[in-house]
Amino acid sequence: RLFSSTSSSTLTHGDAASTHGDGDGVVDVNPPRGTRDFPPEDMRLRTWLFDQFREVSRLMAFEEVDFPVLESEALFIRKAGEEITQQLYNFEDKGGRRVVLRPEITPSLARLVIKQGKSVSLPLKWFTIGQCWRYERMTRGRRREHYQWNMDIFGVPKVRAEAELLQAIVLLFQRLGITSLDVGIRVSSRKVLQAVLNMYSIPEHLFAQVCVIVDKLGKLTREEIEKELMSTGLSSEAVRGIIEVLSLKSLSKLEEVLGSGVEAVADLKKLFSFAEQYGYAEWICFDASVVRGLAYYTGIVFEAFDREGNLRAICGGGRYDRLLSTFGSEDIPACGFGFGDAVIVELLKEKGLLPDIPRQIDDIVFPLDEELEGPASSIASSLRKKGRAVDLVEDKRLKWVFKHAERINASRLILVGNSEWERGMVRVKILSTREEFEVKAGELE
């Protein structure tokens, strides 16, 4: 029993098992609870997915940025009761600083925009793919980390920005083979809720808190939602009004209730007309119940969902025009989305769209005798300098090498044997055609 998943310590590179673990030589080779390793096969799928994120970012003319996973806790202290701020992976570092493993990326983006200040010209279109953390009581056995692709636009106040973000999401789905029959994107605006709160003269400072509660529609029962809303001091009449408006699924109905000329309706109408022009109208639908769970959204919000309703939101985002002033800076209009690496893979599995990403290398170089290991190394080296991916294999039987070549989809097998080498030659086998021929070692490329 060398390995067990029960003890808390882990095997670190180069250490003998006996110096770790709880004394009986048992080490835990599993990663910390709620986290994942990415062995080669999983890493190839992740790399493929992230390559799709990057390619869409390139098509949309976004620039890549990056940030530390570790951030000051101050960046995430918010009073609206969001789940994300109640599950902070926070701690005090050895310098007594309050820090967190970031639960989201938007505040880091805002921090960098403020830091860059006047040295950057607006609009800014930035993207990043980064790991985000939450400390979730493992009772629910959910993950504690995931990778998120974030796309954000700073300095565009009009809904053109949201229309651009929605195109990025649709392009991504299309690249993965997902259609608008599989997935939809629910779109609404926080200005809908703002208009309702105004109708009941509910004070501004309750807005974020009410949004966070209403975002639980569909997760909590209607009674639980009503109870939480009442606990913020809302009258039962206001609570009823909110729930009634948020159950609307038609823009014209919304206009009837809120009256024409309301900003929320104008924004949404503009966005839906953009959708027609971009060609992704069949992907989006108005749904007033979409508010998203982050306190800082101020306008259009959206989330992609699987139409079969088996999964959690695939991605989501919205406009956040007043986030920078919460960090003491001048506000800059902004909007963005986060797209996690987990739900999308569950969807691809469900749809039978998971790609098979096999290993692939160009050449295997194999010395047939021990004293040819030197020549084999120089052949491998010169091929690598010419850009060939080369696996230099030694101390194996030829039978194993042929199997290995198949397993890793090598294009060529280059055998270094005495009789050929004496004539300055090597034997080349093209594995796809079984063609075999001799080549001057110096002319190999």
Ligand SMILES: OCc1cccc(Br)n1
């Ligand atoms: O989307 C919420 C979230 C934040 C951090 C880590 C994980 Br897993 N999930």
